[in-house]
Amino acid sequence: MYRASRKIKTAHGTIITPFFMPDATRASVRGVAREHILAAGISEMVVNTYHLMLQPGMDVIRRVGGVHALMGWERPLLSDSGGYQVYSLIHKNARLGAIVEEGARFRSVVDGSQHLLTPEKSISIQADLGVDMMVVLDDPRPNTASYDDIAAAVERTIRWAARCRRAYAAQARTRGWTQQTRPKLFAVIQGGPYAELRARCAQGLIDVAQRIDDGFGNMHWDGMGFGGRHIDAQGNLMEDALAQTASLIPKTSLAFALGIGTPEDIVRCVRMGWEMFDCVIPTREGRHGRAFLWAHDARERIAQFLTTGTYTPFYNYVNVRTATHRTDMRTLRVPTQRGETTYTYAYVHHLLKVNDPLGSAILARHNLAFYAQLMHMLRAAVV
């Protein structure tokens, strides 16, 4: 069952669960300015260790005083460890990298240069980024990998989590973090499609937290995520896996469903107990011409699903690129700093057709507002 809404204090403000973070992988949500992110009702974003260490590079990040300063963003940020990027690179093209016990060896997609991202280095980089929430380096595997391969990745993920936790404690000393200012530390559960491996991974990670001091005497992870891919070959949410994994996460830790998802997936996951999400869907789909739209009685349908488990579709998904919108003068709501404005479908359709980034940006902003509203409804429903 869902977890009640709770507040998390960070150095850049208080977060209320459940919440959704758009991916600002390279320190920007592609094409959407920070004032438009805020206007959409979004207060947290995810940046990426892998991308930022390559560009602009940690030398620049340190000199400008961190990624908040670089972006001019005053709200909470989470950095992903880079594990997923290395996984993505390696599994799409084995020449681009390899996992070794020391860490993830990979070639930069920016300039082809070779790098070794270790658990310690990932934590150090994330500390330099200055984010409010950081994630341990993990070893994701495709769900199609062999049982033995995934089992080995689970054990490695646990060992790497232990190294990350020690590195975190060392950073805490060096940088003088306090219990109030320190970034939250998230572990990541692997195990893919195998329930016993997920359980083993979760228990292994919990043991690590109890065994290794984070520098503040905490005996738990601030958050625990579920990594890898949670979508089957048909594009459906792996509900059993997500439900089981949510149940493995102690209430002392925030439950973070990495990379999820569609509005429906998020609602389903919140019911299972997941509390935080990040995904490219609202922005990528927007960039590619899709808009999420509320169905009638969406709020009631969501509330009904949370209490009874009976799911009724609560939104529509429209492709504004299709010819039907060429002269469609109905309007699409887009958030602004002073409330809201509207654009006609016909205009957005035209902008998309002429490849003006404005069309993509309008839809991304619209979809971000949709996701923010969704999370607002969910917060109200899980009191």
Next chain:
RNA sequence: GGGUCGGUGGCAGAGUGGUCAAAUGCACCAGACUGUAAAUCUGGCGACUUACGUCUACGGGGGUUCAAAUCCCUCCCGGCCCA
């Protein structure tokens, strides 16, 4: 008026006797996208047909040939050169 080069699918542009319903790009019509190597990728794109397939097509008309977008004749149209 003479010469010359050329007219190919919505556009640009290959092809110069058979494997051509015609490369490729763009446009167009759809689809995909879930810790962003994604302003990316996939499919369709003459007509009819679920499909096998059938028909009509490379400016118009007429020939040669078993077979023509490709060769010949003629007409129409366009560029350039000469008068």
